[in-house]
Amino acid sequence: MNVDEALTILKEHGYKYTGKREDILSFFATEDRYRTAKDLLQYMEPNYSGISFDTIYRNLHLFREVGILESTDLNGEKHFRMKCAHHHHHHFICKDCGLTKEIETCPMETVKTELQSFAIEDHKFEIYGLCPACQ
Amino acid sequence: MNVDEALTILKEHGYKYTGKREDILSFFATEDRYRTAKDLLQYMEPNYSGISFDTIYRNLHLFREVGILESTDLNGEKHFRMKCAHHHHHHFICKDCGLTKEIETCPMETVKTELQSFAIEDHKFEIYGLCPACQ
DNA sequence: TCACAAAACGTAATGAATACGATAAAATGT
């Protein structure tokens, strides 16, 4: 997803356009990997000195709710990345740099037969390690 | 894993026996599901009034390190459960009560072919939802 | 039973995330 697509989604949901939001989106559009709220704050600081935590977190959660970002818990800290909306898949995640690689394998179909009487709402399949550059 | 097996593991690693440790272990031996540090603290409080956070967390991490417990992050809070050591498997986890059900399916073999140049260190496959009792 | 290493206590500190009243800014209708 690119910045324009994301801004369109925002507008469709009736949310306003601001310079900060565009900058947040372009941060994630450029970084094709999982980043933390702190990473984003450090990126924003130079241009918007004194930007508040509220703004960072509110927008991160808003963007996730409307489907612009996706998130995962990595050692106790929430990480965010631009959502890849084209099809269902999972991620390899580099422990060092947060880089992600798409995994096509998804075992949910076979798993469903194992969970007949359970109400499945969600699932998480992540592989962790080091990417070629970080090895 | 039962309490005696766990105590044996502790002794093998040269750690000491204490009443608190046995109680912590019997808590997890009884509860066949993911529990938080707070859950454990509430269980210990009546018998050991004034037990400290240090004791709780130190033992939880120790037990995980020697392979007595396994842990996962669930909405920003670490959850622990007795490790089922017999064979590799994953879990369905109930969002309400933390109950777990073993899943035999593990897609790592096929995934490895997708990640030739990546150093795989770990993986997580969890299914979330409601167990029959909580629906 | 004595000495020493490990465990626990009590409490303070850290760090991520959330909350909130006040202010500012963007969209909308006239």
Add this chain to the structure above:
DNA sequence: ACATTTTATCGTATTCATTACGTTTTGTGA
């Protein structure tokens, strides 16, 4: 263009889980 309304942001305080640490207590092996 202007006023109105709605949303966004600021500044800061608070919550909550977790970690840290100096001191005291307690197992354990000689």
